[in-house]
Every structure is written in C-alpha cells, then in structure tokens.
Amino acid sequence: MNHRCPAVLVHGWRSHPGIWNRLAPALSDAAVPFWNFDHTAMQGAGTETIALALRDYIHAKRKETGYGGPVDIVCHSMGTCIARYLLEVLDGDAQEEDVRQLVGIGPPNNGSAMAELFNDPEHGPEVIRRLIGVFVPEDYDPREDTIVQEFRPRSRTVAALRRAGTRDDIAYRIALGVNLTANPAFFPAFGGRTWEFGPDGGWRTTYAGDGIVPHSDSHLPGAQVDVLPADPANLTRHPEFYCHTMLPRNPEVVARVRDYLAVSSGPGVRNPPRR
Template identity: 80%
Template sequence: MWNRLAPALSEAAVPVWKFDYTPVQDAGTKTIALALRDCIRTKREETGYDGPIDIVCHSLGTCIARYLLEVLDGNRREEQVRLLVGIGPPNNGSAMAELFNDPDRGPEVIRRLAGVFVPEDYAPDDDTMVQEFRPGSRIVAALRAAGTRNDIAYRVILGANLTAAPAFFPAFDGKTWEFAPGGGWRATYAGDGIVPHSDSCLPGAAVDVLPKDPANLVRNPEHYCHTRLPRNPEVVARVREYLTASAGPAAQTPPRR
C-alpha cells in the first residue's frame, strides 16, 4: 500500500511510522483506533519524539484515525497531530457499504467486485467494518457528533473520472455509486469507483481532486481509482508536499458529477 509513499517521504527527510491493522481488522473501529493509539505511543517511546505528528490514511483508515482523534481523544487532546490526510475517505459513511447490504442491488454489485475489491465468497454481514461504516451506524453517528478538531489541519485527496473513461474502474464502467438526492442510487464520475466525493466531503477540510491534468487519465486512467490511489505518483507527490510544508487553503472544490 505505502511502498511508493514511504520512500518518497524518506527521501524528503520525513520519518515514517507505519501502522498495519490487518491483525485486528475484524475487531471493530474502536479496537483498531486504540491499537493505533498504542502504536503511536510505542513509536514515541522508541524514538523519544514528543512533538506533533502527521497522519496519512487511505479509505476507512481515515475514519479510524478520526475516531481516535475526535471521538476517543476529542476532549482530552492528548494526541498531538498537526495534519490528517485522507486518501479516498468515506468520511460521511460509505455508500458502498450500504449498497452491499441492499437486497436488490447488493448481490450484483458484489458479483462485479468479486476478486477486484472483495473476496470471491464475500458476505457483507460478516464484514465488521462494512457494517460499522454504513451511513446510519453508531460509529458514523459518533464521528458526526464529535466533529473535526480545530487544532488539526485536514486534507482530503480524491480521484475523479474527469474524462468519463470506462477503464478508470471497469467494474462500473468508470463510474461510482452514490446516494441520489431524492433517495435511491445514481452513478457519478465524481468518485474513485468505490468512494463518491459526496462520501468524502468534510467541513473545513482542504480538498484536492486528481488528476490535475485530465491527460493523465488518457495515459493511466486506472491509477486514479480507489485501490490505486495510495501508490499513484501524483498522490505521492501531493502528500510529500503537504508533509514538508504547512497546510494551505483548499485547492479545489470537488465536482458533484
């Protein structure tokens, strides 16, 4: 996941601590968030560093970090964090998680994503994280109630199919499913194949929608879909820029369609 970003940061003299929650991924958001807290504390003890850190996350990892910082630590402010970067995050809950559970559309969506984004025998009822990040879940409600912290700068990086290329994410012909304003579902190019921009928007967060040059989608459209974003050279360059400079104003407002 991070084998492009970590070397780029090291080259820029930015120390990197990695957190892998694979061993506890079925334990739920709170348990993973507490494991992240323990990892940070262990790294601080090992290195002797006691200043603010930056956290870079992909997808649900962003929401796990936010749960630690905003829900568990929100009032105490013990975790010193300068910047939180979310790459393709479902900050408002995951439309895809809800779609997986839709009795009419879910089975076909899972069939299309089998072997691409989920296992061949995927069953959403058994996926703790999917259930916890359905938009109406208690975890999403807790994040919404806590709100963002004014002592942390937030940045969101999103992929968008600016050229409507089917190869962007072939499973859905280059589009991303999202909730329609009047209810039900609609497909949009304002997303990365898995997470629509409407899932990612976060009050006060600076947003970058990539690619900046639509010609990049002609060359490598698949590099901007959800699973490829953390290793995308443009994303890596942007994160390196964030972490070696102070966080600036929002770069771009995400398009709705």
C-alpha cells in the same frame, strides 16, 4: 537539524502496509520520517478497537524514538475514519494526541455508500459479484464484516463521528480521484462510474468518485480538498491510477502528500488555521 513531523501511515479496510510502497521512498527522499501502522491481523475487529490499537502504536513509537512533538497522519480509505475516531471521538475532549495534519486519501468520511450498497437486497449481490477479486474476496458476505456494518451511513459509528466533529487544532486534507473524461477504464467494474446516494435518497452512479468512494462520501467541513488528476490527459495515459485501490500509489497523489508533509515543524510551528 530535521524538524519534520513523523508521518503515521494507516492503511485501509482489507488492505495492508504495502500500499505505501510508492509513498515511503518519496518520504525518505524528502527526509520525512514515517511509522507504518499495520492492522492486518485485526480483521473482524471494530472501529474503536483498531483506533485504540493505533493510539497504542503511536505511543509506542514515541517511546521508542524519544519523539514528543506533533505527528502527521496519512490514511487511505477507511483508515481515515479509524484515525478520525481516535482523534475526534476517543480523544476529542482531552486532545492529548498531538497531531498537526490528518491526510485522507479517498476517505468515506460520511459513511460508505458502498457499505450500504453491499447490504442492499436488490443491488448488493450483483455489485459484490462485480467486485470479487477487485475489492472483495470470493464468497464475501457483508453481514459478517464488522467494519462494513459500522460504516453504513446511518450507523452509530458514523453518527458518533458526526457528533464529535473535526478538531480545530488539526489541519485536515483530502485527496480524491475523479473520472473527468468519463473513461470506462478508470474503474472497469462499473464502467468508470461510482455508486452514490442520489438527492432523492435513491441509488445513482456518478463520475465524481474513484470507483468505490463518491465525493459526497468524502466531504468534510473545513478540509482542504485536492481532486486529481490536475491534468485530464493523465486519465488517457493511466486511468486506473486514479481509482480507489490505486490512489495511494498514484504518482500525483504521492507528490501531493509528500508536499503536505515536507514542511518543517519546529517548536511552535503549526499550520495556519483551517477556518
């Protein structure tokens, strides 16, 4: 009998459910059921609205399948913050949502340095120009983007997540890309580097990121972190696989996520405590 938790897949900002087209077959092969949440029709909506839609989707899938046990949630990028907002801010006190693991792939847990950079009067226009067709559409205006404004590091949304904190009943896991070999082909728009806030509060670039999200944005107390590739030689063969937009389709990331989820969870079976 299959006691594996269903995996709820949550895509990121300006993305789509097709981003899971490499993970989905791997989960099927491992007999892990999955529910693919689609919020592409909610562009322009805020964090709380999308988080409530995610809650309703999970409840509807439970009713449809008759499944009442814990689920795992796998997210890319900003999708992680949507799921965290549901679990920690909206459901944090009640803890009615039964979730075993939350897996974030390239998540901006502390707010997005890129969101702030988009709004920077000095650097923003050039950064956006470099990302047109790669990460943002033509004529992109961050002032009109609700999610980008809500995930600037000093926003009320990020402050709400910080106040709520993580939940002790959920195991948090993070998968990150890193440019170990300083290969400019890793993310050509920025020569293989990632923008981040420096210790002095100013801007700098680093190889400790995936081209869009620096590791400092992803840090989450108590989370298990896998920084990939495990073998630097992979950056010679396929450096682009480890940048932000490709991480959910990266074979190494897919294998790690599959292994996280392919753990049987019968009645009373939970992950060990995170702390």
